[in-house]
Amino acid sequence: MAQDQVKPGGPDLTQGLSLGELADGDKLLGHVGDEEVLLVRRGAEIFAVGAHCTHYHGPLADGLVVGDTVRCPWHHACFDLRTGEAVRAPAFDPLACWSVEKREGRIFVRSKRAAPQSMTPGERASPAPQKIVIVGGGAAGFAAAEMLRRRQYKGSIVMLSADTASPVDRPNLSKDYLAGSAPEDWVPLRPDSYFPDSGIELRLGANVTAIDAASRDVTLADGSRIPCDRLLLATGAEPVRLSLPGIDQPHVCTLRSLADSRAIIEHARTARRAVVLGASFIGLEVAAALRARGIEVHVVAPEKLPMERVLGPQMGEFIRALHQEHGVIFHLEDVANAIVEREVRLRSGTTLQADLVVVGVGVRPRTSLAEKAGLKIDRGVAVDAYLETSAPGIFAAGDIARWPDPHSGESIRVEHWVVAERQGQTAALNMLGFREKFTAVPFFWSQHYDVPINYVGHAEKWDELTIEGDIAGKDCLLRFKRDGRVLAAASIFRDIANLQAELAMETDRQS
Ligand SMILES: Cc1cc2nc3c(=O)[nH]c(=O)nc-3n(C[C@H](O)[C@H](O)[C@H](O)COP(=O)(O)OP(=O)(O)OC[C@H]3O[C@@H](n4cnc5c(N)ncnc54)[C@H](O)[C@@H]3O)c2cc1C
Ligand code: FES
Numbered sequence: 127m128a129q130d131q132v133k134p135g136g137p138d139l140t141q142g143l144s145l146g147e148l149a150d151g152d153k154l155l156g157h158v159g160d161e162e163v164l165l166v167r168r169g170a171e172i173f174a175v176g177a178h179c180t181h182y183h184g185p186l187a188d189g190l191v192v193g194d195t196v197r198c199p200w201h202h203a204c205f206d207l208r209t210g211e212a213v214r215a216p217a218f219d220p221l222a223c224w225s226v227e228k229r230e231g232r233i234f235v236r237s238k239r240a241a242p243q244s245m246t247p248g249e250r251a252s253p254a255p256q257k258i259v260i261v262g263g264g265a266a267g268f269a270a271a272e273m274l275r276r277r278q279y280k281g282s283i284v285m286l287s288a289d290t291a292s293p294v295d296r297p298n299l300s301k302d303y304l305a306g307s308a309p310e311d312w313v314p315l316r317p318d319s320y321f322p323d324s325g326i327e328l329r330l331g332a333n334v335t336a337i338d339a340a341s342r343d344v345t346l347a348d349g350s351r352i353p354c355d356r357l358l359l360a361t362g363a364e365p366v367r368l369s370l371p372g373i374d375q376p377h378v379c380t381l382r383s384l385a386d387s388r389a390i391i392e393h394a395r396t397a398r399r400a401v402v403l404g405a406s407f408i409g410l411e412v413a414a415a416l417r418a419r420g421i422e423v424h425v426v427a428p429e430k431l432p433m434e435r436v437l438g439p440q441m442g443e444f445i446r447a448l449h450q451e452h453g454v455i456f457h458l459e460d461v462a463n464a465i466v467e468r469e470v471r472l473r474s475g476t477t478l479q480a481d482l483v484v485v486g487v488g489v490r491p492r493t494s495l496a497e498k499a500g501l502k503i504d505r506g507v508a509v510d511a512y513l514e515t516s517a518p519g520i521f522a523a524g525d526i527a528r529w530p531d532p533h534s535g536e537s538i539r540v541e542h543w544v545v546a547e548r549q550g551q552t553a554a555l556n557m558l559g560f561r562e563k564f565t566a567v568p569f570f571w572s573q574h575y576d577v578p579i580n581y582v583g584h585a586e587k588w589d590e591l592t593i594e595g596d597i598a599g600k601d602c603l604l605r606f607k608r609d610g611r612v613l614a615a616a617s618i619f620r621d622i623a624n625l626q627a628e629l630a631m632e633t634d635r636q637s
């Protein structure tokens with residue numbers, strides 16, 4: 127995303143400040159010239175790094191310092207304070223680092239240091255492969271390719287994507303971009319030139335039709351075959367398609383790709399009324415984006431309250447009220463029976479006029495390649511703690527992967543951007559022969575108008591829900607517990623508490 131022009135805040139750090147003004151563990155926002163700089167003290171060491179997250183520019187002064195790292199309050203990216211490296215997605219670019227001088231009880235921030243060289247995480251268990259193929263050009267596939275090059279992998283990387291666009295910031299497709307408040311050049315994760323410049327052979331419109339689990343050969347729709355030493359499956363998920371009369375009409379859309387988002391925007395240019403089928407994250411983000419475009423929006427869904435299953439009834443009630451305040455008209459405990467030209471007919475007998483219909487009723491993991499290849503399937507592609515499938519040398523990451531989650535003690539599969547990216551990063555390291563378990567606590571965010579909801583952990587079922595603060599006042603932290611253990615936490619504008627909940631869950635493992 128583009129960065130806002132920020133007037134630098136805090137003291138001029140080149141002029142020095144007293145050591146006593148920065149207690150051990152404290153952080154302080156200041157500036158050097160026009161750039162905002164975060165100063166952090168850890169014992170005798172003082173770090174000076176860029177004050178804004180390289181993902182969406184989140185304010186790191188409001189983040190959490192953990193050891194020699196700082197975590198972003200918005201979407202939990204994590205940066206090494208020593209090197210500036212973005213050690214956890216969703217950020218990829220490092221923070222700038224400045225050298226710090228301590229003299230006569232004062233701290234002075236001096237010149238900017240050279241960008242860090244990439245580091246290796248430890249000893250390899252096996253030599254690096256010659257050729258890696260990544261199937262999928264989404265969150266997990268991109269993060270894997272980026273990490274391979276960041277770790278100085280010199281071999282070949284071929285990235286095959288059925289999409290026609292190079293990897294995009296998919297969460298934006300239902301938020302600012304769809305609402306018309308972000309230009310399209312915010313959407314690519316990297317400019318097109320990044321891929322050839324990084325030696326990543328990105329093939330777009332490349333549909334993989336088969337993989338051979340023994341030889342790891344990949345077959346494309348045109349019949350060509352690509353051999354490789356290591357293979358990453360990161361094929362994501364596809365929207366569930368309803369079997370409904372009228373569903374195939376051009377004004378009935380789903381949303382997964384940039385092309386889908388563009389198609390909705392095109393219809394929205396002339397639409398006066400839209401019907402959204404589904405009241406979960408995608409459906410409601412689309413509803414918010416269409417309201418921002420001044421379109422009348424009706425949301426139809428079978429549940430009593432939106433998002434109750436994931437966030438509980440109180441948050442569900444809040445989300446419904448929030449959308450109603452913005453003019454969304456709900457038709458809950460109802461479903462569409464048919465779409466007849468510009469009418470959506472509901473089971474209740476209601477008929478809604480719609481120039482645009484967006485179907486957001488969930489997704490299905492794209493597991494067919496893995497299934498056909500005989501890989502172990504368990505409501506997704508089953509992987510071990512290293513994200514390796516049942517076929518040695520073949521890894522899976524992102525929406526398709528079901529992995530042993532050490533926090534819940536269960537095998538889980540989620541559809542979260544940050545999880546997919548972090549899994550791509552871990553899979554990359556393991557394809558290079560490092561042995562890194564995937565242990566990240568799941569995290570997702572969702573944005574409704576000006577209200578962000580951050581969720582950390584994973585609670586499919588809970589027996590206790592505690593609420594701190596005030597949901598209606600948009601200042602709250604909800605904890606989802608089972609047998610007294612916190613499985614997940616959701617918050618609105620309590621970012622530091624959400625980061626602290628993540629940290630607590632990292633140390634509270636079931637396996
Ligand atoms: C509109 C939208 C908004 C979202 N917002 C959020 C959010 O706010 N927060 C959040 O946490 N999550 C969000 N998500 C979910 C998040 O985007 C996904 O969890 C994430 O993209 C999954 O990453 P992935 O790499 O597994 O799959 P994807 O990003 O879907 O990538 C899959 C890739 O595989 C390719 N592919 C599939 N099959 C083949 C094949 N046979 N051959 C070649 N290529 C193939 C596809 O073309 C695509 O490039 C959102 C999703 C959508 C659609
Ligand atoms: S802005 Fe920092 S993680 Fe998104």
